[in-house]
Amino acid sequence: MELTTVWFTLIAVLWTGYFVLEGFDFGVGVLLPFLARGEADRRAAVGTIGPVWDGNEVWLLVAGGATFAAFPEWYATLFSGFYLPLFLILLALIARGVALEYRSKSDGTRGWDRAFFWGSLVPALLWGVAFANIVRGVPLDARHEFTGTLLTLLNPVALLGGAATLLLFTLHGAVFLALRTTGELRGRAVRAARVLAPAALVVVAAFLLVIRSGPLSWAAVAVAVAGLLGTVAATAAGRDGWAFAASAAGIAAFTATLFTSLWPDVMPALDPANSLTVANAASSPYTLTVMTWVAAVCTPVVLAYQAWTYWVFRRRLTGEPSHAALH
Amino acid sequence: MDVLDLSRWQFGITTVYHFLFVPLTIGLSVVVAGLQTAWYRTGRQEYLRLTRFWGRLFLINFAMGVVTGIVQEFQFGMNWSAYSRFVGDVFGAPLAMEGLVAFFLESTFLGLWIFGWDRLPKRVHLATIWLAAIGTTLSAYFILAANSWMQHPVGYRIHDGRAELTDIWAVLTNSTTLATFPHVLFGAFLTAGAFVLGISAWFLLRGRDVDLFRRSARLALVVSLAAGIGVALSGHWQAQIMTRQQPMKMAAAEALWEDETSAGFSLFAVGDVENGRNHVNLQIPYGLSLLSTNTLDGKVEGINDIQARYQALYGPGDYRPVVGLAYWSFRLMIGFGALSALLALAGLWLTRRGRVPAGRWAHRAAIAGIGLPFLANSLGWIFTEMGRQPWTVFGVMRTAAAVSPGADVASVAVTLVGFTLVYAVLAVIEVRLLLKFIRIGPHEPEAEAEAATPALAY
Numbered sequence: 156m157e158l159t160t161v162w163f164t165l166i167a168v169l170w171t172g173y174f175v176l177e178g179f180d181f182g183v184g185v186l187l188p189f190l191a192r193g194e195a196d197r198r199a200a201v202g203t204i205g206p207v208w209d210g211n212e213v214w215l216l217v218a219g220g221a222t223f224a225a226f227p228e229w230y231a232t233l234f235s236g237f238y239l240p241l242f243l244i245l246l247a248l249i250a251r252g253v254a255l256e257y258r259s260k261s262d263g264t265r266g267w268d269r270a271f272f273w274g275s276l277v278p279a280l281l282w283g284v285a286f287a288n289i290v291r292g293v294p295l296d297a298r299h300e301f302t303g304t305l306l307t308l309l310n311p312v313a314l315l316g317g318a319a320t321l322l323l324f325t326l327h328g329a330v331f332l333a334l335r336t337t338g339e340l341r342g343r344a345v346r347a348a349r350v351l352a353p354a355a356l357v358v359v360a361a362f363l364l365v366i367r368s369g370p371l372s373w374a375a376v377a378v379a380v381a382g383l384l385g386t387v388a389a390t391a392a393g394r395d396g397w398a399f400a401a402s403a404a405g406i407a408a409f410t411a412t413l414f415t416s417l418w419p420d421v422m423p424a425l426d427p428a429n430s431l432t433v434a435n436a437a438s439s440p441y442t443l444t445v446m447t448w449v450a451a452v453c454t455p456v457v458l459a460y461q462a463w464t465y466w467v468f469r470r471r472l473t474g475e476p477s478h479a480a481l482h
Numbered sequence: 483m484d485v486l487d488l489s490r491w492q493f494g495i496t497t498v499y500h501f502l503f504v505p506l507t508i509g510l511s512v513v514v515a516g517l518q519t520a521w522y523r524t525g526r527q528e529y530l531r532l533t534r535f536w537g538r539l540f541l542i543n544f545a546m547g548v549v550t551g552i553v554q555e556f557q558f559g560m561n562w563s564a565y566s567r568f569v570g571d572v573f574g575a576p577l578a579m580e581g582l583v584a585f586f587l588e589s590t591f592l593g594l595w596i597f598g599w600d601r602l603p604k605r606v607h608l609a610t611i612w613l614a615a616i617g618t619t620l621s622a623y624f625i626l627a628a629n630s631w632m633q634h635p636v637g638y639r640i641h642d643g644r645a646e647l648t649d650i651w652a653v654l655t656n657s658t659t660l661a662t663f664p665h666v667l668f669g670a671f672l673t674a675g676a677f678v679l680g681i682s683a684w685f686l687l688r689g690r691d692v693d694l695f696r697r698s699a700r701l702a703l704v705v706s707l708a709a710g711i712g713v714a715l716s717g718h719w720q721a722q723i724m725t726r727q728q729p730m731k732m733a734a735a736e737a738l739w740e741d742e743t744s745a746g747f748s749l750f751a752v753g754d755v756e757n758g759r760n761h762v763n764l765q766i767p768y769g770l771s772l773l774s775t776n777t778l779d780g781k782v783e784g785i786n787d788i789q790a791r792y793q794a795l796y797g798p799g800d801y802r803p804v805v806g807l808a809y810w811s812f813r814l815m816i817g818f819g820a821l822s823a824l825l826a827l828a829g830l831w832l833t834r835r836g837r838v839p840a841g842r843w844a845h846r847a848a849i850a851g852i853g854l855p856f857l858a859n860s861l862g863w864i865f866t867e868m869g870r871q872p873w874t875v876f877g878v879m880r881t882a883a884a885v886s887p888g889a890d891v892a893s894v895a896v897t898l899v900g901f902t903l904v905y906a907v908l909a910v911i912e913v914r915l916l917l918k919f920i921r922i923g924p925h926e927p928e929a930e931a932e933a934a935t936p937a938l939a940y
């Protein structure tokens with residue numbers, strides 16, 4: 156396999172990891188005002204992601220860094236072209252990160268919970284908008300600079316993509332809360348998942364059918380739909396673990412659809428002559444070789460200790476009042 | 483202001499702001515890990531209380547470093563897309579390594595440390611804070627390797643209109659990196675030392691938990707003095723490398739206009755940039771030659787001579803940084819850093835063999851001294867980045883050519899104002915939260931012991 160293919164795949168894997176892991180973090184934030192009644196509930200809901208959210212967000216940073224190292228042209232075009240949406244995502248991630256770390260240390264939590272909600276909702280929506288545009292193509296000039304405006308990015312398909320990721324991540328958060336909590340909080344999370352799953356299924360299927368291209372993406376679409384059907388079935392049957400696994404598989408296949416439809420472009424232009432591809436956006440073979448070794452050595456270690464973290468914090472949390480570890 | 487100016491202001495503001503939190507994170511992570519190790523080995527309650535108290539302040543600071551760090555990684559692409567296209571092949575590699583090796587390590591193990599007090603066996607829990615501390619330090623290494631490549635590009639060739647990596651080891655073992663890394667690391671320990679000392683002094687001034695804070699004040703004094711010596715030595719080493727690699731930056735730092743042998747070290751100068759000379763210049767004779775070349779009569783190059791040489795080498799243009807800024811930021815960096823180390827030395831003398839400083843002024847000086855390393859850190863970065871101008875990659879790419887060609891003034895202005903306002907609000911929140919937890923102080927021994935015992939509910 157060519158190294159550019161390896162790195163295209165690896166970047167797809169990093170985004171998959173990011174969406175599967177931070178997807179439920181976003182979902183918990185979006186659902187917080189609807190599912191948690193009272194401070195004890197809210198603390199339990201936030202506590203389910205407390206130990207892991209920061210590690211989950213690093214998947215985004217590594218996806219960004221890997222894109223910079225392996226496909227500098229892609230990184231430069233994407234980040235300078237999607238300027239204002241990325242600014243909003245950054246503000247949201249700042250507000251959300253500070254809210255998660257400071258809410259337990261502050262006297263009032265109301266403002267922080269609001270920041271957590273908006274800081275989760277905005278990226279959950281905008282990542283869908285961004286990826287819909289990446290897959291469909293945007294206006295690029297011969298130097299691969301984006302020539303559109305903010306309004307170019309806010310087209311109907313992109314908004315459908317935003318709705319798809321928002322629903323997908325919110326559902327994922329509901330399923331995650333059902334798995335990680337007990338009592339009434341869990342009951343409300345299960346009910347939310349039952350409502351959200353069919354809606355997510357319809358919107359996600361519609362979006363994927365609109366933007367998919369290439370034969371490989373059919374398989375990915377099929378798995379995504381199967382994953383969401385599985386989520387519907389498992390939530391109905393009250394099988395929390397299976398519901399979470401199915402929804403994670405749905406998100407992974409959703410991301411796979413985006414990337415298989417993209418290949419071999421990384422950033423298609425409206426004028427195909429200006430498109431960025433895995434070939435013309437890539438770093439030199441030497442850099443790709445170096446980075447392949449680094450990734451091959453580090454990734455298994457990272458996966459092992461992150462998995463261990465989830466094992467350490469596997470116990471369900473309750474809405475009962477209790478004291479947090481270090482505040 | 484045009485897009486270039488706005489982008490430069492944005493990079494300056496967001497980077498200096500980010501670096502207010504980074505050194506404290508690096509330094510305090512090791513201090514907290516050291517205190518927890520002391521508790522693990524001796525089982526004494528005071529070490530647990532100190533670990534938990536400084537740990538709380540560490541986490542408040544850490545959160546700010548994390549959220550402002552995301553902006554750093556994004557803005558290369560957002561505001562500097564021409565730069566990213568040109569250097570990504572080289573510069574992206576250490577950045578990606580930083581994420582893969584360092585960020586995962588620090589974030590994951592810090593999560594385990596925060597929430598693992600009552601979940602993990604003591605020994606494993608101790609390992610998590612050390613792994614997080616190692617993560618923060620590795621992160622500094624990789625990002626300094628990336629920055630050092632901009633100061634002194636090595637291990638690359640220009641091919642197809644971009645810089646391509648030819649030797650990753652050359653980049654990772656760049657002489658500039660090897661000097662900068664210890665300098666930044668010692669600076670981080672000086673910062674943590676001043677922070678711990680100042681807050682301990684505040685408690686001692688009020689007679690609260692005197693035994694506890696006498697212990698941490700003494701620890702902080704030792705850390706600060708050792709770090710201060712380390713900063714000076716590594717800084718000296720770094721300056722000698724800089725004199726060879728970026729003579730213009732050194733000449734600007736010294737307001738040295740003409741080539742000189744037996745050059746003096748300038749203490750105070752009033753310059754005339756237009757005519758390339760100083761009106762007033764108070765010097766320590768032979769000082770600069772000694773510092774730069776280790777000899778009294780060594781030759782040090784001057785701004786006007788280097789400018790002429792660079793015009794011949796790189797073509798017409800102004801290759802001088804803002805001399806006044808380079809001169810004063812360099813001097814004040816050294817001044818604030820040295821003052822911080824001197825405070826530590828004085829403190830060690832005043833507290834020798836268990837003595838207690840008479841009066842309150844020593845405590846007040848320690849509290850005021852918290853700010854000194856922060857000023858020195860910021861000025862150091864302003865010096866090294868502004869002193870490199872007009873280059874973004876020294877000798878290879880000019881800053882004016884690095885900015886995103888598609889960016890418009892309105893967008894960059896909106897994000898500049900947006901980040902600045904959000905950062906200002908966050909600064910207020912962060913300081914208030916720090917003050918709140920300082921006032922609360924260390925919890926009672928029983929409460930801390932209970933929280934640190936495995937098998938309690940979250």
